[in-house]
Amino acid sequence: MRGWIVVLACVASVLLVVSCGGEPSAPQGAASSAEEQGEIVTPPFAVRGDAEGLVLTWFDEQGAHTASSRHEVPEARRGEVRVDSLEVPPEQRDPDHVYVADLRTPGDDGRYVVRRTTREAFDRRVETFGETLEGGGPASTGAVASADVIVFGASWCGACRETEAFLRGRGIPFVERDIEREPGAREDMVQRAARAGVSPRGIPVIDFRGRIIQGFDRDALERAIRETSAAGGGGGGISI
Numbered sequence: 001m002r003g004w005i006v007v008l009a010c011v012a013s014v015l016l017v018v019s020c021g022g023e024p025s026a027p028q029g030a031a032s033s034a035e036e037q038g039e040i041v042t043p044p045f046a047v048r049g050d051a052e053g054l055v056l057t058w059f060d061e062q063g064a065h066t067a068s069s070r071h072e073v074p075e076a077r078r079g080e081v082r083v084d085s086l087e088v089p090p091e092q093r094d095p096d097h098v099y100v101a102d103l104r105t106p107g108d109d110g111r112y113v114v115r116r117t118t119r120e121a122f123d124r125r126v127e128t129f130g131e132t133l134e135g136g137g138p139a140s141t142g143a144v145a146s147a148d149v150i151v152f153g154a155s156w157c158g159a160c161r162e163t164e165a166f167l168r169g170r171g172i173p174f175v176e177r178d179i180e181r182e183p184g185a186r187e188d189m190v191q192r193a194a195r196a197g198v199s200p201r202g203i204p205v206i207d208f209r210g211r212i213i214q215g216f217d218r219d220a221l222e223r224a225i226r227e228t229s230a231a232g233g234g235g236g237g238i239s240i
Helices: 002-020 030-037 119-124 141-146 158-169 185-195 218-230
Strands: 055-060 063-067 081-084 097-102 113-118 149-153 175-178 205-208 211-214
Touching: 063 158, 097 119, 113 119, 149 158, 149 185, 158 218, 175 185, 185 205, 205 218, 211 218
Parallel strands: 149 175
Antiparallel strands: 055 063, 055 081, 081 097, 097 113, 149 205, 205 211
16 A cells, blocks of 8 residues: 555656656747748759849838848848849749748858748738738739839838839829739839840839839939929829
8 A cells, every 4th residue: 555655656746847847848839930930942043142133121120121132131130031033934933932041141151041931921020011002903904004104013022112102102103013923024024124224133123104213212213203204205194
């Protein structure tokens, strides 16, 4: 009888240690967090050095921002930067996934760690801001053909939202084309840029009455408004 008491006491002691101490249990959200981070992959473009020539998207409490090189990204935000290359053909793109790089410290081969994650997971990490155009969605062929101003961009692009807000503030009608989600938009952007002798290296790319403006360049937009208005080109109700 005494032996059974000793055994039961030992079992109770083991259960007490397991429930109150010992190996801590994993946080409930750990698996979900790891899943959102995605798997480490080698993207179809090199992410090394200053990452020049790529479209970089970093974010903070104010929302998403774009950059064309690593040094333009604040040091505190280099650990989670979406990377993309406009040279990747459409047939090699997965509209449901994106590449997110850790641009803080390169590996021995000079490359940065890149993970493949869902677009939805990355979007959840970015504070939503900026209003979409009324009646958003892919632009119709007729709307594109008759548009004086076209903004080629993407849903995650902060500079694209700034460009659109600027144009709305000036009362300038425009058509928005998402180069990732709208069929033919990327090809249209590249062709328009090529006709103007420009090789796009990032977004937004604005076709302002035949003039190609890269990035949110307030001075270039103001100059285009003044000069095309003075020349009497196009309609669209542009106001100065």
